[in-house]
Structure formats: structure tokens, C-alpha cells
Amino acid sequence: MNHDFSLLETILFTPQEGFYLLDLHITRLLKSATDYRALAADCFVSPPTPQQITDVLNAHLKDRSSYQRVRLLLNTASQLTVEATLLPEPTLSAENLHLAALKVPLINVILDTQPIPCITDFFLRHKTTRRDLYNNARERLNCSFHVSNDREPFDVVLWNQQHQVTETSIANIAVGEPINDTWNWKTPMTDCGLLGGVFRQYLLSTGEVKEAIITVDDLVHAQQKGHDHIMVTLRAQEQQQQQQEFDATVDEQQPVDEIQLYQDARYISAPKAIWRIYSFSLHHRSPAAMQLALHLPTAGKRSLTRMIP
Known part of the structure; x- marks a missing residue:
């Protein structure tokens, strides 16, 4: 079995609440480590404790005034990595x-x-x-x-x-x-x-x-x-x-696309x-020809009834 992977948790950080649903993220991460160790005893031998994970996250985030998307990774050698990306409010x-x-x-x-x-x-x-x-x-x-x-x-x-x-x-x-x-x-x-x-x-x-x-x-x-x-x-x-x-x-x-607005709102x-x-084809016409209504400036309404090669 290939052990070249990491467990992953994607956590939302907010200035008001900190790490959103952190306890649930940590619980899921450690459960995944336990489940995989049952398949491969040489992996996740010494997983971190919930407090150690919390300390690593807090140490990594210096800017606590912005919304951030935090990636918490745990590899099979039980090493933690933290990555953070700024999010708009x-x-x-x-x-x-x-x-x-x-x-x-x-x-x-x-x-x-x-x-x-x-x-x-x-x-x-x-x-x-x-x-x-x-x-x-x-x-x-x-x-x-x-x-x-x-x-x-x-x-x-x-x-x-x-x-x-x-x-x-x-x-x-x-x-x-x-x-x-x-x-x-x-x-x-x-x-x-x-x-x-x-x-x-x-x-x-x-x-x-x-x-x-x-x-x-x-x-x-x-x-x-x-x-x-x-x-x-x-x-x-x-x-x-x-x-x-x-x-x-x-x-x-950008200019209003009336055709797109119709498509978005149609039943x-x-x-x-x-x-x-x-993903079946929605339309089929044979032969692929139809009568066109023409509005000419001086001649009023006309119809094109013959196809021109």
C-alpha cells in the first residue's frame, strides 16, 4: 500500500470566532489516523494530541484580524503542516x-x-x-x-x-x-x-x-x-x-446579455x-432550415421562404 499522502482538514478562521468547528475537525483528523493505522501499523504511530494540534494552529496564524482558509495536514509520519490563505470578508x-x-x-x-x-x-x-x-x-x-x-x-x-x-x-x-x-x-x-x-x-x-x-x-x-x-x-x-x-x-x-438572462430564468x-x-441532445431539425421573418426599414415585414446556396 502506498503511504505517500497526508490527512487533510480545511478550516475556516474568522476574527470573531477563531477556528470554526475546530473540535470537530480535530476529532475527524485523529479518527482518520486511527483508522488508517489499523490498515498499516507503521503509519501514524505517534499522532499529535488535540492540544498539540491547537497549539500548532495558533502558532502559525500571526494575523488574526482577517478571514482565512487554513489547511491542516498530517502525514503518515505524524508530522503536522499548516497553510493559510486570506479570504474576503x-x-x-x-x-x-x-x-x-x-x-x-x-x-x-x-x-x-x-x-x-x-x-x-x-x-x-x-x-x-x-x-x-x-x-x-x-x-x-x-x-x-x-x-x-x-x-x-x-x-x-x-x-x-x-x-x-x-x-x-x-x-x-x-x-x-x-x-x-x-x-x-x-x-x-x-x-x-x-x-x-x-x-x-x-x-x-x-x-x-x-x-x-x-x-x-x-x-x-x-x-x-x-x-x-x-x-x-x-x-x-x-x-x-x-x-x-x-x-x-x-x-x-458588462453589457446585459438578454439571452443569458432568459436561459437563467426559464422554466x-x-x-x-x-x-x-x-446530457442528451436537446434539439434536432432535419432538414436544418426554417422560415425567417425579415423587418426591412421601408418595406415592412417580409418572409424568407427560399434557401440561397
């Missing part, structure tokens, strides 16, 4: 998941074309620097991390051999449905083969989200229902970066939604 806040889903900009996702190979794979259940499965899925579907790019999907939705939805390449998934004037949120079960995110675990502990089996058909149904169903990804750190890119795009003062019927999810 968030412009969005919400009291619950439903309000957050309504405020953040929409992103395009697409179903993977093949199931994940093994739901019990260690590198699928634990967050590490080994991301071949996720990167291959993104390359397969030509995914782009640019929120403003409508021509390519932002992320890919993964599913297992039982056609159960698991996660995306960078986030957990939650599907919301209104029941008796309240929103019922469910997220795929870890037994389906996914990495349980820390923010997901927090929402489960508060009762705002519940585990359930979500099939590919359920996802199609949510797409068909439109405004009655909402699908969101649960990843606190990237939401701020996505919002910054969205705001920057709006501030460029997609159930048959068309299925076609789009499975």
Missing part, C-alpha cells in the same frame, strides 16, 4: 440552511456518467491529499471552478452502483423539501460511500439536516419540482470564495430536465 449571512440556499448564487452541477468503484475505499471515507477519484470525475465532465462560467458545470455529483447519490467532488449534498410549511433537509448517508464533512456533521447534530438515502431518481425529481425543492452543497469555506467571484463579475459593468419541464441531467 463574507457579504452573506443566514439564520438557517433554507435562507442560505436562497441567498447564495446558483451554480451548475452535473451527474457523473459512471458510479464510484468502491464505497468502502479508505480514501473515499477520509479526507486526504489523494484525490484521484474526484479529479477523474471532474475531468470526465469538464467541470470548472468558475461560478460565472455557464458553459461548463461547476461540479460533478457522484453516485454509487446502487444509483444512490453520495456527494460532489468538493462538498456534501443536501436536498430540501417543504413539508407542512417547514423545510425538511436530508443528506446522503455515509454508508452510501462518501466523506462526511464537518459542517454536515454540525448540521446533523443540530437536527437541521437528517441522513437518508437519496437516489439519482430523487435528484431528478427535485430538479423537476423546481422552486419546491432545493439542492445545496455543504461547504462553508468555498461559499465565501464563490460569492467574491460572483460579486466581481457583477461589478465589471425547465420534467422531460427536458431529464434530458439535461443525462
Whole structure:
């Protein structure tokens, strides 16, 4: 077994609260080390204690007045590494998941074309620097991390051999449905083969989200229902970066694209939604010709009825 990897935790640092959900991050990191040591006894022999991890994080962050994205890495020799990237101050806040889903900009996702190979794979259940499965899925579907790019999907939705939805390449998934004037949120079960995110675990502990089996058909149904169903990804750190890119795009003062506005706001019927999810061709015309209406300045309205070679 190749031990050339590191366990990874991505932690949000805020000036007000410090390291967001730090206890949950540390617990997940050390559990991953224990689970891998059961597979390879010569790895993670002397993992750090929670206090040692906290001390290393505090020693690394000198600037505590800015929002930061902190990467905490633990290699198989039990050595810690900390990396930090500055984040913009968030412009969005919400009291619950439903309000957050309504405020953040929409992103395009697409179903993977093949199931994940093994739901019990260690590198699928634990967050590490080994991301071949996720990167291959993104390359397969030509995914782009640019929120403003409508021509390519932002992320890919993964599913297992039982056609159960698991996660995306960078986030957990939650599907919301209104029941008796309240929103019922469910997220795929870890037994389906996914990495349980820390923010997901927090929402489960508060009762705002519940585990359930979500099939590919359920996802199609949510797409068909439109405004009655909402699908969101649960990843606190990237939401701020996505919002910054969205705001920057709006501030460029580019000409209004009315065609794009129509495409963004149009209603997609159930048959068309299925076609789009499975990337089938939406249009076919044979022969590829149609009558054109011409508006001439002095002659009024005319029709072009003959094709010119």
C-alpha cells in the first residue's frame, strides 16, 4: 500500500470566532489516523494530541484580524503542516440552511456518467491529499471552478452502483423539501460511500439536516419540482470564495446579455430536465432550415421562404 499522502482538514478562521468547528475537525483528523493505522501499523504511530494540534494552529496564524482558509495536514509520519490563505470578508449571512440556499448564487452541477468503484475505499471515507477519484470525475465532465462560467458545470455529483447519490467532488449534498410549511433537509448517508464533512456533521447534530438515502431518481425529481425543492452543497469555506467571484463579475459593468438572462430564468419541464441531467441532445431539425421573418426599414415585414446556396 502506498503511504505517500497526508490527512487533510480545511478550516475556516474568522476574527470573531477563531477556528470554526475546530473540535470537530480535530476529532475527524485523529479518527482518520486511527483508522488508517489499523490498515498499516507503521503509519501514524505517534499522532499529535488535540492540544498539540491547537497549539500548532495558533502558532502559525500571526494575523488574526482577517478571514482565512487554513489547511491542516498530517502525514503518515505524524508530522503536522499548516497553510493559510486570506479570504474576503463574507457579504452573506443566514439564520438557517433554507435562507442560505436562497441567498447564495446558483451554480451548475452535473451527474457523473459512471458510479464510484468502491464505497468502502479508505480514501473515499477520509479526507486526504489523494484525490484521484474526484479529479477523474471532474475531468470526465469538464467541470470548472468558475461560478460565472455557464458553459461548463461547476461540479460533478457522484453516485454509487446502487444509483444512490453520495456527494460532489468538493462538498456534501443536501436536498430540501417543504413539508407542512417547514423545510425538511436530508443528506446522503455515509454508508452510501462518501466523506462526511464537518459542517454536515454540525448540521446533523443540530437536527437541521437528517441522513437518508437519496437516489439519482430523487435528484431528478427535485430538479423537476423546481422552486419546491432545493439542492445545496455543504461547504462553508468555498461559499465565501464563490460569492467574491460572483460579486466581481457583477461589478465589471458588462453589457446585459438578454439571452443569458432568459436561459437563467426559464422554466425547465420534467422531460427536458431529464434530458439535461443525462446530457442528451436537446434539439434536432432535419432538414436544418426554417422560415425567417425579415423587418426591412421601408418595406415592412417580409418572409424568407427560399434557401440561397
